Amino acid sequence: MQKALVTGATSGIGRAIALALRDKGYEVTGIGRQAAALAELGHEGIRALQIDLADAVALDRALDGFAPEVLVNNAGLMPPLAPFCDTDPAEIARTVMVNLTSTLALTRLIAPGMRARGVGHIFFTGSTAAHAPSANFALYAATKAALGAFAQALRQELAPAGVRVTEIVAGRIETALYRDRP
Ligand SMILES: NC(=O)c1ccc[n+]([C@@H]2O[C@H](COP(=O)([O-])OP(=O)(O)OC[C@H]3O[C@@H](n4cnc5c(N)ncnc54)[C@H](OP(=O)(O)O)[C@@H]3O)[C@@H](O)[C@H]2O)c1
Structure with missing residues (x-):
């Protein structure tokens, strides 16, 4: 059975993707922090890992x-x-760590194996905020723009090995991330 790894699987877009991949027949592993949401994923047939993505070790x-x-x-x-x-400044460090640094670290862990096996598909959840940035979004937009550029370069590096790279450029979706925002 083919395996899929989804970060942010405890909520919103990631949870929906994890369930959709499961329905397509993948053996899905989901990463998040909230214990109750991870237990729910377990009941849905998804292997749930409690990891803070800021913790590289x-x-x-x-x-x-x-x-x-x-x-x-x-x-x-x-x-x-x-x-x-x-x-x-602490908010800047946390946002860059979760949105960007941990994504690069996880991709560095997984992508070499895909390249060696000549198979794989890596997705990034980007944002329209990176492509049409506006006031008050500078920090968030910066992390998402960096992910978009990373995805484009990585695609060119991995395409010869048969590994695909896709940036999902999501618009506004009413998940927990947006619920408290104006
Ligand atoms: N909603 C939108 O309108 C929208 C638009 C464009 C792009 N996006 C992007 O879509 C992605 C998913 O967002 P969402 O809207 O689905 O928001 P969400 O419902 O708040 O989900 C965010 C997910 O990220 C996980 N997460 C956050 N910090 C983490 C950490 N330190 N360690 C491990 N997991 C962590 C959360 O898990 P825990 O809570 O369990 O830690 C949760 O599963 C994000 O990258 C977001 O930027 C969203």
Whole structure:
């Protein structure tokens, strides 16, 4: 059975993707932090891993040797909407870590195996905020724009090996991420 790994599988877009992949016959592993939501995923037939993506060591340990055919780099957060000049530096570090650094780290863990086997498909959940950025979105837009550029370059690197790379450029969807935003 083909395997898929989905980050941010406990909520919103990632949960929907995880369930859709399961319905297509994939053996799905989902990553998140919320214990109750992870338990629910377990009841849905999805192997649930409780990992904080900001913890590179935990990620490495949990996924050592894991070789999925599909990787969905979906987890992300939206920092409080505010002018960049008023944004807490700790918020900047956290947003870059979760939205960008951890995605690069996870891709570095999984993509070499796909390249060696000559099979695989890597997805990134990008955002229209990166393609049409606006005031108060500078930090979020920066992380998503970086992911978009990364996906384009990675696609060219991996295409000769038969590994596909796709950026999903989502518009506004009423998930937990947006529920508290104006
Ligand atoms: N909703 C939109 O309108 C929209 C539009 C464009 C792009 N996007 C992007 O779509 C992706 C999914 O967002 P969503 O709308 O589905 O939001 P969501 O419902 O809030 O889901 C976010 C997911 O990311 C996970 N996550 C966040 N921080 C994490 C961390 N440190 N470690 C592990 N997991 C973490 C959450 O898991 P836990 O809570 O269990 O930690 C949750 O499963 C994000 O990358 C977002 O930027 C969303």
